[in-house]
Amino acid sequence: MDSYSDPTAVYAALAGFYLTFFIFLIAVYVVGSIFMMKIFDKAGVQGRWRAWVPIYNQMVFLKLGDLSPWLILITIVASVIPILNFFTGxxxxxxLCIAAWRIGLKLQKGAGWVVLYFFLSIVWLGINAFDKSRWNPNIAPASWAGNGFFGDRTVWQGVPVQPSAAPAGGYGAPQGYQPPAAQGYAAPAAPQQPTYPQPPQGFQPPAAPQAPQQGFQPPAAPQAPPVTPPAAAPAAPVTPPAPPVTPPAPPAPPAPPAAAPDAPANGEQPSE
Incomplete structure (x- = not known):
């Protein structure tokens, strides 16, 4: 009996094929979720579980790509109608390509990377997940930011609002915007105030001095001792004037010689 004509063998081969394909899809989904989880971490999304929930992870992906997350949900719901399957796909x-383009800009990737996402999205996710790029939320808002249908207007706890989610006619971020932390693009933190040691428990600070009562006169300040003028220096001794010099008396005139007595005549002796 030919084995190709045995329905059991055909069913077994089909079952093996579908099982292998299912396992392949599961593996691709797990790897893709890991890559998307890393990208969400770069974007500052809180809660890694968001990358593992089907459909919801694509909604977060669109939100990070400056698109309304409800657009992907609309396309999935519209795909239930058979005639719209092709168009919704x-x-x-x-x-998803537009969101990947906007996310790539925030991860320092050019527009040409969208081609890689279109053909090999798993490779695009892997490169952006594990390269050294950092999330930059300070890029110019998208051109559709003011559109009420395509622009992102949702605020989810744990998912940072993108700067392109701006009101119509402006580029300001909506109230409640918080840029993702620890990405290297946040403004520098204000310097912290120095901390001082706290006093021990039960410590009472000393009471402030009370104001003097009415009528209280504070003690007078001690008077400065009188300043005694310095004693005058003793006067220098006065040198007495020199006595006047008396001119010497003129010499007395010589006395006239006494007259000699007359000699006695004839040899007589003078009488006594």
């Missing part, structure tokens, strides 16, 4: 692919 194209719309979903276009939305």
């Amino acid at each position: 194209i719309a979903s692919a276009v939305l």
